[in-house]
Amino acid sequence: MQLLDGKATAEKIREELKLAVETRKSRGQKIPHLAAVIVGSDGASRTYVNSKVKTCEKVGFKSTLIELATDISEEELLAKVNDLNLDDEIDGFIVQLPLPKHIDEHKITLAIRPSKDVDGFHPENIGRMMLNLPCFLPATPAGIVELLDRYAIETSGKHCVVIGRSNIVGSPMSILMWRNAKIGNCTVTITHSRTKHLDEISKSADILIVALGKPEFVTKDMVKDGAVVVDVGIHRVEDASRRSGFKLLGDVKFDEVAPKCSFISPVPGGVGPMTIASLMINTLRAMDLKGN
């Protein structure tokens, strides 16, 4: 069994991005600039956004953190989005989800100009993804593709089973895995809450991508010997034995599944760091596409 080490891979990508930024600097070209909008003070959201901003610093990107009060109106947030759409200094930006209940998330996502949508959530980017046209890929699925690519996982003709059909992971992931691309060309089965005989299906997977959001859902009986397993889940679970008082678990019961796998991504240190790396790659591309 070999680990799909997202932490190490993301670090390598950061080094590459840093080099790209330095080259740009030396040529007097613009430095990529990511803006992140956060509404309210949800702890997890703040952690995510901070880590995105911190990664910008590490790779030499500029970043702007825009903190807005929980009671901001939808209209005001839309105006902010529009400002960012029009601001030539900002190459790409994200609005951290979830948003407070009084704001329609879809409306906000749709308001982001597709050419600055480095999260890859805008329908135009998703449609372009399905059509295999240039686009920003959603960060988590793109990070997984990058991880599989860097570990030279053979995907063509393999059976990929995706557990979960969410808008941000399961659905786009499935599309990416069947597309005619270097990482792609799989026979893909997408499963979800209505799926029957999930055990049998997941056991037939050469590549199993788990994104349903239930701690340690996938057990060893659900995985074929030699499978490649990618665990997208991340759950904070109380653990009195640790100094922090908690531990992080994935959707896969790692200890018992890992020995059966050819490759498996751990939690933490697997998909998570790759998601942020993808966001950085998208931001660099956003700038390049603008012709800066």
Place this chain on the structure above:
Amino acid sequence: MQLLDGKATAEKIREELKLAVETRKSRGQKIPHLAAVIVGSDGASRTYVNSKVKTCEKVGFKSTLIELATDISEEELLAKVNDLNLDDEIDGFIVQLPLPKHIDEHKITLAIRPSKDVDGFHPENIGRMMLNLPCFLPATPAGIVELLDRYAIETSGKHCVVIGRSNIVGSPMSILMWRNAKIGNCTVTITHSRTKHLDEISKSADILIVALGKPEFVTKDMVKDGAVVVDVGIHRVEDASRRSGFKLLGDVKFDEVAPKCSFISPVPGGVGPMTIASLMINTLRAMDLKGN
């Protein structure tokens, strides 16, 4: 075995649309107006476009056929598309594919305003489809969904296998079948030219949707007893024994597969008429969405 009779179902839909148009007329409201652009004189394309125009007449829609010379430049065609985007009288329009080689089809598709894209080919409509947001569904997959719905086929929790991953059928069809919707909630496996053991996979399908474009590719050994089979293929094959000199075949070997099925769509008279019906439904919706 019961036929999924697309011809009869499409006729029923036409009657419903006719009624909707008459109601609008009696209220002094606008009549839906579809424009169809055809470039060059390809026989098959002309047949398709003519049948779309004829269907408009049948249901009482206005239609405008715009015939352009094969040697029209990309720029001129884009200008035409833009005229149609801006023309308030036109509710929706299509540009019949394929286009001559010197014109970039994607560029044309992208130029069509999503709110008038009644073919449902624009990336924004495809992305909205994946996100389960209001959109124009691509006509062929939408027609299949409508057909399954009108025959009250239970899809939730079923295993749907799609053969073919084209942009206009296989890929969007797969997405529609896994979405959380009345016709949807399937476990979906998408297969294509790189798929191994296709026979086994297709044989595990409760619902088999065949859209790979090879005459009589699916034989009885590939189909489970009691399966629902939808045949999207249509091929004109020489047949000296017929007065016309040809016959139409699907992607499924109908005679030997049909007896095994609970439901099967024939060729012709299955998916084809439903595709045009979907286009009409989209056109009516395009007008409604404009608030006319």
